[in-house]
């Protein structure tokens with residue numbers, strides 16, 4: 015072997031193919047990546063991006079094709095093989111041991127190699143160095159299951175670096191990050207690449223990919239459409255290549271809220287944990303956005319509104335009647351639905367089918383809305399799946415076999431089937447491709463037009479300002495301002511930061 019083990023290899027992928035149950039999801043993919051290159055990978059939900067990365071990371075095996083490093087063909091049959099070649103995959107699913115500390119997770123795989131006390135001292139020092147290098151703020155002693163998703167991802171990156179990764183494959187790493195954290199991560203990617211690490215980056219944020227990548231590859235329906243230099247490519251070009259035609263990805267404007275629209279949802283003095291006294295009102299036909307930094311109490315506020323957590327103080331009212339018991343069952347009976355942040359932990363049963371998951375929330379006694387009226391359940395599930403454009407091999411396919419973005423759409427469909435009066439949505443378009451994102455925005459504006467009251471939390475300030483009639487900004491669990499449509503993102507971001515300095 016002539017490969018210098020410390021240097022990132024050039025990667026050559028030839029004729030990679032993969033099928034599931036006879037359905038081809040990657041076809042004859044040829045790709046060359048230079049050492050130290052940042053290579054962007056884009057495409058619609060289900061295009062095959064994660065599949066390609068999982069093949070390089072040894073999580074799955076290709077049916078056809080070869081992979082070579084520095085001209086030598088290699089076999090990557092398992093994650094262990096990939097790590098031995100210096101390839102580290104950070105997947106959408108995450109791969110940490112929940113009950114262990116950050117330190118233990120970072121060095122777990124290397125435990126057998128050294129005596130325990132030497133290990134402890136060496137590992138602590140090494141982790142401190144890596145934390146400094148990356149600029150992450152992670153407590154080495156904290157259990158990883160107590161950390162927000164964005165920080166868990168940082169732990170995975172630290173683990174990859176501790177293993178000496180020469181190729182870092184990142185599957186939608188910024189989907190779970192706030193604007194500020196995104197900038198940090200993109201800065202780190204640039205620094206790592208400048209030091210010779212090869213980075214493969216999947217993202218639905220096309221501006222972001224173009225800003226950090228040297229070259230970008232577009233996949234569509236399992237085919238490689240084009241690899242081009244980032245500096246010669248625009249987001250519009252990428253969308254056209256991803257979708258196969260020119261499309262408009264402008265956000266729709268919501269209709270004005272009728273002057274006489276009644277208040278459907280109101281909350282006064284909500285408190286629990288991070289939430290330190292939130293008041294809000296949403297009228298029929300209104301979309302209220304909630305913005306704030308990670309830890310500002312955005313998600314926690316939605317959970318209190320839904321009764322997923324019980325408020326220690328305060329009241330929530332729907333149509334003027336208090337939700338006394340503060341449980342999800344009670345909220346649902348009053349017509350409140352919630353699309354949660356984490357599709358895995360809170361929303362979907364991964365081993366059950368798309369149809370079962372979508373139908374799961376339609377318990378006896380649900381309200382009969384436009385999607386269900388005069389239809390059998392199966393037809394209704396089929397129709398709603400079409401409306402949000404869930405791309406699955408068939409409705410009987412298990413949710414875990416869907417691409418990440420399509421899982422998100424299934425989660426959305428599940429709650430729409432109930433035709434709620436109040437829709438609470440946390441990060442509605444996380445992991446969703448640009449075209450599908452516009453569809454979801456249209457859908458939310460249509461639901462508001464039909465009189466639904468919508469509360470939407472999103473880390474994407476621009477999305478929030480485009481979608482909402484008003485944006486409420488939370489800081490340290492309290493509302494610190496309310497902004498109408500047309501406000502600049504910078505204004506909202508500085509309100510979210512408060513007296514802290516706003517990063518440019």
Ligand SMILES: Nc1ncnc2c1ncn2[C@@H]1O[C@H](COP(=O)(O)OP(=O)(O)OP(=O)(O)O)[C@@H](O)[C@H]1O
Pocket residue numbers: 034039057058059060061062063064065066405406407414415416417418419420445447
């Ligand atoms: N284990 C599996 N069994 C069956 N089909 C699968 C399995 N894993 C993935 N697929 C299918 O392969 C196709 C490609 O999925 P992949 O996850 O690679 O898409 P993606 O481009 O990463 O999408 P996203 O942007 O939504 O993450 C999808 O149609 C998906 O349903």
